Amino acid sequence: MGDHQPTVYEWAGGEEAWHRLTEVFYKKVVEDDLLKPLFEHMQPDHPKHVAMMLGEVFGGPAVYTEEFGGYPRLVRRHRNRDIQPAQRARWVELMLESADETGLPQDAEFRAAFVSYIEFGSRRAMANSAPGAVPGERETLKLWGWGEARPGGE
Numbered sequence: 001m002g003d004h005q006p007t008v009y010e011w012a013g014g015e016e017a018w019h020r021l022t023e024v025f026y027k028k029v030v031e032d033d034l035l036k037p038l039f040e041h042m043q044p045d046h047p048k049h050v051a052m053m054l055g056e057v058f059g060g061p062a063v064y065t066e067e068f069g070g071y072p073r074l075v076r077r078h079r080n081r082d083i084q085p086a087q088r089a090r091w092v093e094l095m096l097e098s099a100d101e102t103g104l105p106q107d108a109e110f111r112a113a114f115v116s117y118i119e120f121g122s123r124r125a126m127a128n129s130a131p132g133a134v135p136g137e138r139e140t141l142k143l144w145g146w147g148e149a150r151p152g153g154e
């Protein structure tokens with residue numbers, strides 16, 4: 001590994017891997033009875049936007065922030081959707097299933113970092129989606145790294 005510790009984004013396989021993940025994920029989402037109602041009017045570019053946003057969070061290029069509206073857009077998109085706990089849980093379940101199906105790394109360190117952000121982000125999305133919620137004010141996305149378990153650990 002030399003001196004360079006890969007980002008979680010790189011370790012996953014870079015841009016192509018994140019796009020593969022969200023393509024497969026949203027195919028499942030629109031066929032799921034619990035999630036369908038929330039995503040019926042999803043824009044065709046939605047999977048691409050989420051791939052860019054996740055990539056940026058995990059240390060990839062800041063394309064979502066620089067070209068697509070970044071954190072303020074993310075918050076706007078979840079506002080008043082009134083996401084229910086069972087819907088959040090299913091969203092997480094399908095995301096992890098998609099990570100397996102699209103061949104994202106299986107090592108413990110990668111999965112710990114990935115799952116931890118998916119828990120964090122999905123809970124924030126649910127909280128920000130509650131009618132009348134006042135989301136925290138940030139300029140940029142919250143970035144996520146390896147946490148306690150670094151890649152290639154014993």
Ligand code: HEM
Binds near residue numbers: 087125
């Ligand atoms: C880590 C968790 C999550 C991430 C990273 C995420 C990411 C995003 C992003 C980036 C957008 C905006 C896309 C754009 O700019 O066009 C978005 C929109 C949206 N998200 Fe999430 N989200 C998360 C969790 C959830 C959950 C748990 C739900 C519901 C169960 C949800 C429902 C939606 C809906 C309904 C939209 C709007 C879709 C539309 O355009 O009609 N999100 N999400």
